[in-house]
Amino acid sequence: MKIAVLGMGTMGAPMAANLLKAGCEVTVHNRTREREEPLAEAGAKRAATPAEAAAGVYIVLSCVSDTPDVEAVLLGPGHGHGLSVIHGLREGGLVIDCSSIAPAATRRIAEAFRAKGIGYVDAPVSGGSEGAIKGTLTIMCGGSEEDFARAEPVLQIIGAKVTRIGPVGCGQIAKVANQVAITGTFMALAEALTLANQAGADPERVVEAIGGGVAGSWILNNRADRMLKDDYPLGFRTRLHRKDLGIALETAREFQVPVPIASLVATIEDALIAQGFGDEDMSNLARFVRQGAGVPGGPMKS
Amino acid sequence: MKIAVLGMGTMGAPMAANLLKAGCEVTVHNRTREREEPLAEAGAKRAATPAEAAAGVYIVLSCVSDTPDVEAVLLGPGHGHGLSVIHGLREGGLVIDCSSIAPAATRRIAEAFRAKGIGYVDAPVSGGSEGAIKGTLTIMCGGSEEDFARAEPVLQIIGAKVTRIGPVGCGQIAKVANQVAITGTFMALAEALTLANQAGADPERVVEAIGGGVAGSWILNNRADRMLKDDYPLGFRTRLHRKDLGIALETAREFQVPVPIASLVATIEDALIAQGFGDEDMSNLARFVRQGAGVPGGPMKS
Numbered sequence: 285m286k287i288a289v290l291g292m293g294t295m296g297a298p299m300a301a302n303l304l305k306a307g308c309e310v311t312v313h314n315r316t317r318e319r320e321e322p323l324a325e326a327g328a329k330r331a332a333t334p335a336e337a338a339a340g341v342y343i344v345l346s347c348v349s350d351t352p353d354v355e356a357v358l359l360g361p362g363h364g365h366g367l368s369v370i371h372g373l374r375e376g377g378l379v380i381d382c383s384s385i386a387p388a389a390t391r392r393i394a395e396a397f398r399a400k401g402i403g404y405v406d407a408p409v410s411g412g413s414e415g416a417i418k419g420t421l422t423i424m425c426g427g428s429e430e431d432f433a434r435a436e437p438v439l440q441i442i443g444a445k446v447t448r449i450g451p452v453g454c455g456q457i458a459k460v461a462n463q464v465a466i467t468g469t470f471m472a473l474a475e476a477l478t479l480a481n482q483a484g485a486d487p488e489r490v491v492e493a494i495g496g497g498v499a500g501s502w503i504l505n506n507r508a509d510r511m512l513k514d515d516y517p518l519g520f521r522t523r524l525h526r527k528d529l530g531i532a533l534e535t536a537r538e539f540q541v542p543v544p545i546a547s548l549v550a551t552i553e554d555a556l557i558a559q560g561f562g563d564e565d566m567s568n569l570a571r572f573v574r575q576g577a578g579v580p581g582g583p584m585k586s
Numbered sequence: 587m588k589i590a591v592l593g594m595g596t597m598g599a600p601m602a603a604n605l606l607k608a609g610c611e612v613t614v615h616n617r618t619r620e621r622e623e624p625l626a627e628a629g630a631k632r633a634a635t636p637a638e639a640a641a642g643v644y645i646v647l648s649c650v651s652d653t654p655d656v657e658a659v660l661l662g663p664g665h666g667h668g669l670s671v672i673h674g675l676r677e678g679g680l681v682i683d684c685s686s687i688a689p690a691a692t693r694r695i696a697e698a699f700r701a702k703g704i705g706y707v708d709a710p711v712s713g714g715s716e717g718a719i720k721g722t723l724t725i726m727c728g729g730s731e732e733d734f735a736r737a738e739p740v741l742q743i744i745g746a747k748v749t750r751i752g753p754v755g756c757g758q759i760a761k762v763a764n765q766v767a768i769t770g771t772f773m774a775l776a777e778a779l780t781l782a783n784q785a786g787a788d789p790e791r792v793v794e795a796i797g798g799g800v801a802g803s804w805i806l807n808n809r810a811d812r813m814l815k816d817d818y819p820l821g822f823r824t825r826l827h828r829k830d831l832g833i834a835l836e837t838a839r840e841f842q843v844p845v846p847i848a849s850l851v852a853t854i855e856d857a858l859i860a861q862g863f864g865d866e867d868m869s870n871l872a873r874f875v876r877q878g879a880g881v882p883g884g885p886m887k888s
Contacts, residue, residue, distance in 0.1 A: 493724065545777055
């Protein structure tokens with residue numbers, strides 16, 4: 285299978301590497317061209333522009349940072365990114381966009397491709413850089429059943445759980461829901477553990493006691509430890525989660541849904557980013573609670 | 587083993603029943619005496635007051651509603667509850683309190699018993715009425731190692747996971763932490779699913795897609811369905827969780843820990859209780875988001 289992969293960032297590069305390992309013929313392109321080099325060494329072809337990368341294939345996979353980047357790479361006239369995919373990809377082609385962007389923008393972009401006889405699947409992922417490297421990403425897809433059927437074998441290579449949620453845009457909606465759902469678990473866990481510690485209980489034992497019950501979660505199992513140690517290695521960058529929350533809040537406003545927890549956590553993440561902690565794992569929400577409670581830095585221990 | 591069980595409510599009655607089934611000689615007492623009858627039919631003795639129940643045993647287990655009730659049953663002079671445990675239990679006895687009350691009050695009560703040579707273990711539970719009936723409660727304990735060693739065999743009969751967190755009061759602190767930790771997961775999940783639905787994605791598929799990843803939790807696995815159906819059978823009563831959050835907020839104030847999510851959810855639960863929904867399962871936090879978003883009653887379906 286021939287495939288073009290656009291965007292050699294933290295997520296896109298390991299996706300391209302996993303496609304190469306699986307035997308795909310991969311052409312890569314990145315705005316900053318040097319980032320293509322490790323992939324070229326691993327056997328990928330390089331293309332000077334998104335259009336050139338798309339010209340020789342039927343399937344383009346993109347994974348870039350935000351809505352304007354996706355628009356530039358897929359639809360744009362050039363300007364730094366070079367001529368875009370829509371100027372290179374032939375009729376009958378398929379775009380799979382793994383970027384996390386607004387559902388509304390996704391629908392607009394997909395419509396531009398549909399008008400040219402090109403399929404589109406939005407396929408944002410969760411699982412972080414670790415999941416991208418190991419090929420264990422959770423991938424939430426939006427697109428027609430026919431387009432999804434073509435995208436699925438590609439996505440199965442880079443992810444472990446691939447679900448079609450519904451028509452175009454629904455992958456992005458599921459990603460938004462994911463980013464909203466995790467806010468409360470992270471933040472309330474930070475509150476609970478700091479409170480337990482300050483009130484005089486060993487927070488490690490508290491984690492052990494409550495983790496097997498109603499409070500049990502992936503986040504408690506995998507992130508409580510970071511909060512207790514006051515050490516927040518990646519993980520999921522606070523800055524990127526805040527970007528996704530921006531999309532969530534915009535979508536919530538569009539559809540008039542009150543999201544008080546997501547709004548509150550967005551504000552707290554803004555504070556953490558302003559303090560210079562944006563590149564830590566988002567379990568650093570515990571910093572906010574600890575700061576407010578006057579807990580000194582370093583491992584919690586009552 | 588002889589044991590007195592005080593409080594034949596939703597939790598205490600099935601605890602007493604499980605102790606009887608395990609072969610204990612159980613004496614029961616309840617302020618409203620008729621509630622003792624089903625236990626008496628199952629083989630329990632009845633006592634007219636807490637003091638009388640405690641007089642013939644070395645171990646007293648109490649499970650009542652709130653701090654004033656615990657004080658009345660364990661330390662009080664009478665007034666409706668009858669003469670209390672401290673007037674009946676002999677030196678060398680042990681009190682196991684399974685009620686959920688304030689850590690600070692627990693320490694005061696335990697000290698009164700310690701002064702009389704009586705041990706004390708605070709052992710609040712989670713797992714709800716279902717867990718009490720099945721004997722699968724999670725039990726969080728505070729007390730000396732010696733007192734815990736005496737309490738543990740009793741608690742293993744009524745619960746599935748019994749953990750000593752630390753000295754007296756630490757069981758209550760763990761319970762507070764549990765009640766705080768779950769607030770964010772419930773509420774943010776309600777936001778996420780309502781948003782997904784209103785933005786046009788099938789919320790059931792969203793649950794399926796995100797549940798295996800970072801958003802995975804006991805609450806998502808066991809309560810998302812109630813939110814989608816707009817039907818909130820028990821479960822964990824909103825009214826009782828709000829009572830526990832009151833203890834949590836009081837403890838947070840005492841130890842100067844900011845708990846913005848717990849505070850916000852307490853306010854929302856107040857609104858739900860005022861609307862007459864206090865006896866539903868606390869997954870009814872979804873009602874708040876749905877009301878705000880103008881979603882009609884009944885199953886969600888985009």
